[in-house]
Amino acid sequence: MSFGSPTPVEVAVQGTNMAANRVYAQTIRGELAKIPELRDLRLARPLDYPTLDITIRSRPRGPIRSHSGGRRALHSRGHLLQPFHGTELLARSGERNGFQIQVEIPQDRIQPADDVRNIPVMKDGRSRPLLGDVASVANGTAPGMVERYNMQRVVSYTANVHGEPLGRLAEKVREALKRAGESPRGMTVGLRQIPVFEETFRGLRTGLLLSMAAIFPLLAANFQSFRLSALSCSRRQLLSERQSANAGSPRRRSRGRRESPRLRKAGANRR
Amino acid sequence: MKVALKPTAPIRGEELFEQLRTELLKALPSCQFTFEAGDIVSRL
Numbered sequence: 001m002s003f004g005s006p007t008p009v010e011v012a013v014q015g016t017n018m019a020a021n022r023v024y025a026q027t028i029r030g031e032l033a034k035i036p037e038l039r040d041l042r043l044a045r046p047l048d049y050p051t052l053d054i055t056i057r058s059r060p061r062g063p064i065r066s067h068s069g070g071r072r073a074l075h076s077r078g079h080l081l082q083p084f085h086g087t088e089l090l091a092r093s094g095e096r097n098g099f100q101i102q103v104e105i106p107q108d109r110i111q112p113a114d115d116v117r118n119i120p121v122m123k124d125g126r127s128r129p130l131l132g133d134v135a136s137v138a139n140g141t142a143p144g145m146v147e148r149y150n151m152q153r154v155v156s157y158t159a160n161v162h163g164e165p166l167g168r169l170a171e172k173v174r175e176a177l178k179r180a181g182e183s184p185r186g187m188t189v190g191l192r193q194i195p196v197f198e199e200t201f202r203g204l205r206t207g208l209l210l211s212m213a214a215i216f217p218l219l220a221a222n223f224q225s226f227r228l229s230a231l232s233c234s235r236r237q238l239l240s241e242r243q244s245a246n247a248g249s250p251r252r253r254s255r256g257r258r259e260s261p262r263l264r265k266a267g268a269n270r271r
Numbered sequence: 272m273k274v275a276l277k278p279t280a281p282i283r284g285e286e287l288f289e290q291l292r293t294e295l296l297k298a299l300p301s302c303q304f305t306f307e308a309g310d311i312v313s314r315l
C-alpha cells in the first residue's frame with residue numbers, strides 16, 4: 001500500500017524551524033541528485049506555491065478616506081472571501097424542506113491580480129470602494145501545504161527508482177545522506193519507505209529460516225538420514241529439481257528423447 | 272493526469288516512463304513531471 005508515500009523513495013527532514021528544514025533539505029537534494037538511478041526527484045509538498053499577498057491598509061485612499069474609511073476597510077476581509085467561497089443562502093420550500101444554495105464567481109474568471117483589485121468590498125452592496133482602494137495586492141509565494149509530524153514541520157523529497165532494485169539503492173541513498181553532513185540540532189532526517197521495506201524482507205527471511213528449521217527434522221525422520229535431509233534443503237538440490245522439471249516440459253522432453261552420439265555408438269557396439 | 276494504457280499498447284512500464292521523461296523535458300523544459308502509481312493511496 002506504499003505506506004503513505006506516492007513513490008518508493010522519500011526523505012523527510014523534520015524540525016521546528018521550517019526555513020532551516022528547507023535549507024538542509026536542499027543540501028540533501030543536491031546529494032540525492034547525484035544518484036543516477038533516481039528519477040522524478042521533487043518536493044513532496046510545494047513550498048513556493050504562487051499566491052497573491054493582499055495587505056489591507058488601515059487608512060484607505062480614494063473617496064472613502066473622508067468618512068472613517070479605516071473602520072470600513074475592516075469589512076473587506078469578509079467580503080474578499082465571498083467571490084471565492086461564495087455566498088450561502090438557505091432556501092426553504094414549504095415548512096420542512098430546506099436546501100442550501102451557494103453562489104460564487106468561477107475561479108477561472110479571476111485570473112490577473114487586477115481582477116482581485118476590482119472586487120467591491122463594502123457590505124451594503126455598493127460598487128465602491130474596490131479592494132484596490134483599501135489594500136495592496138502583490139504576487140508572492142507560500143508553502144502549498146505544510147506537513148506536520150509530532151508537532152514538527154516536515155520538508156520531504158520523493159523520487160522514483162529506475163534500473164536498480166530498491167534494496168540495493170537504499171545503501172546509495174544512505175550514503176548520500178551521510179555526504180550531506182550531520183543534521184542541525186533539533187532536526188531529524190528519516191527515510192519513509194525503505195525502513196518498512198527492509199523490515200518486511202527481514203521478517204520474510206526469518207520466516208524462511210524458521211520454516212526450514214522446522215522442516216529439516218521432519219525430512220530427517222522421513223529419510224532417516226541427516227545427510228539426505230540437508231541435501232534436499234540445499235540450493236543444489238533445488239537447482240537439479242528445477243532442471244528436471246524443465247526437462248519434463250514438452251520442449252525439453254522432445255530434446256531429451258534424442259540420444260547422444262556417444263550413447264548411440266555404445267548401443268551399436270552392444271548390438 | 273491519470274492515464275490507462277490499452278492492453279495492446281506496444282510499450283509499457285519503466286520503458287515508457289523513461290521515454291516520456293525525455294520527450295516531455297524537451298517539449299516543456301520549465302515543467303516538472305513525475306510518474307506516480309494511480310492507486311487508492313494517492314487518491315486519499
